[in-house]
Amino acid sequence: MAIEIKNINKSFHGRGLDHDIKVLDDVNLNIGDGEFVCLLGPSGCGKTTLLRLIAGLDQPTSGEVIADGEVVKKPSGDRAVIFQQYSLFPWLTVLENVMFGLNLKKDRTKEENLKAAERYLESVGLIDFKDSYPHELSGGMKQRVAIIRSLLNHSPILLMDEPFSALDMQNRHMLQEQLIGVWKRFKNTIVFVTHDVDEAIYLADKIVIMDKNPGKIKEVFDVDMPRLRKRESEEFIKIQEEVLDKLNVEDF
Ligand SMILES: Nc1ncnc2c1ncn2[C@@H]1O[C@H](COP(=O)(O)OP(=O)(O)OP(=O)(O)O)[C@@H](O)[C@H]1O
Numbered sequence: 001m002a003i004e005i006k007n008i009n010k011s012f013h014g015r016g017l018d019h020d021i022k023v024l025d026d027v028n029l030n031i032g033d034g035e036f037v038c039l040l041g042p043s044g045c046g047k048t049t050l051l052r053l054i055a056g057l058d059q060p061t062s063g064e065v066i067a068d069g070e071v072v073k074k075p076s077g078d079r080a081v082i083f084q085q086y087s088l089f090p091w092l093t094v095l096e097n098v099m100f101g102l103n104l105k106k107d108r109t110k111e112e113n114l115k116a117a118e119r120y121l122e123s124v125g126l127i128d129f130k131d132s133y134p135h136e137l138s139g140g141m142k143q144r145v146a147i148i149r150s151l152l153n154h155s156p157i158l159l160m161d162e163p164f165s166a167l168d169m170q171n172r173h174m175l176q177e178q179l180i181g182v183w184k185r186f187k188n189t190i191v192f193v194t195h196d197v198d199e200a201i202y203l204a205d206k207i208v209i210m211d212k213n214p215g216k217i218k219e220v221f222d223v224d225m226p227r228l229r230k231r232e233s234e235e236f237i238k239i240q241e242e243v244l245d246k247l248n249v250e251d252f
Contacts, residue, residue, distance in 0.1 A: 001067055002033045002067075002069075003029075003067050004067075005027055005030070005050070005065055006063050006066065007026055007063035007064075008026070008060045008062075009022065009025060009026060009027075009061045009063055010023050010046070010049055011061045022214040023214060024053075026063075026216065027050060031189060032189070033189055034188070034189055035189055035206060036183055036192070036204050036206070037190065037191050038192045038199070038206070038208065039051070039192070040194055040200045040208065040210065041210030041212065041247075042212055044212050044215075045211060045212035046212070047195075047210060047215075048161055050215070051159050051193055053065055054072065054079065055075055055079055055081045056074045056075045067079060067157065077155065078156050078157055079157040079159055080158050080159065081160075082150045082159070083163070087146070093131050094130050094133075094145050095131065097134070098120070098145060098148050099114070099117050099152075101149075102117070102153065120151065123178065124144045124148065126141060126144060126145065140166070140167055140168065140171060143163075144167075151178070157189045157190075157191075158188050158192075159190075159191050160193065161193045164176065164199070165194070165196070176199065176202055176203060177228060184227070197240060198231065201240055202229050202231065204223050206222055207221040207243060219246050221242070221243060225239070
């Protein structure tokens, strides 16, 4: 599903101030069906605000977001949101948490869902914990469970807000690779917020570099490299230099 962001402005009432603060200034962006876009920029440039507008969790002050040809007015199951903070149901086991909502989908049988869930848990080293409850897991393990749950739901649009930022590097790289695997297979449209340049280059077809005060798009950068990408390749390092050159590194 394609997403069009048209002339978006967003202001918030400034706390303790008698005027509004402009957070997003005339943001325009077209995201193609099946495209993987990373929003990259310093803290406070409005990445999360923009993602919430695409999700329909908030409304723009002016302008509109169009998803699959329709103006976004409220959240929809077609646009799954994955935040930094994960929430698991404490009364369900790991496997039950991962399977939550899957059996409502008519295109797969219960057995197929179970197999897929177990395969994912296996691939992130959590299969031995499938009957454990969230309170028995470490923070990183809980995050992996929550991410797997959202990946298994196969929403056509995935809106991800720094989902891997709290993980250690090894787990982060593993989940990035798995996300690329899911995306290649299911061709989701993905909007992924990060302030990690390496993550953006590893994942994205298109990197949208944002600037702050007020938040706006500074530059759109196409990454034309086959996947899976090799971080140590010359091409990767060259793109890294180009992207870093466009960012105000002192703002990070
Ligand atoms: N509900 C709100 N009310 C008032 N101000 C808000 C609200 N939500 C966000 N802001 C302000 O909007 C600006 C952009 O915030 P946002 O969270 O979108 O930035 P970000 O780029 O995602 O930052 P970070 O990388 O730190 O998560 C900030 O100055 C923030 O204080």
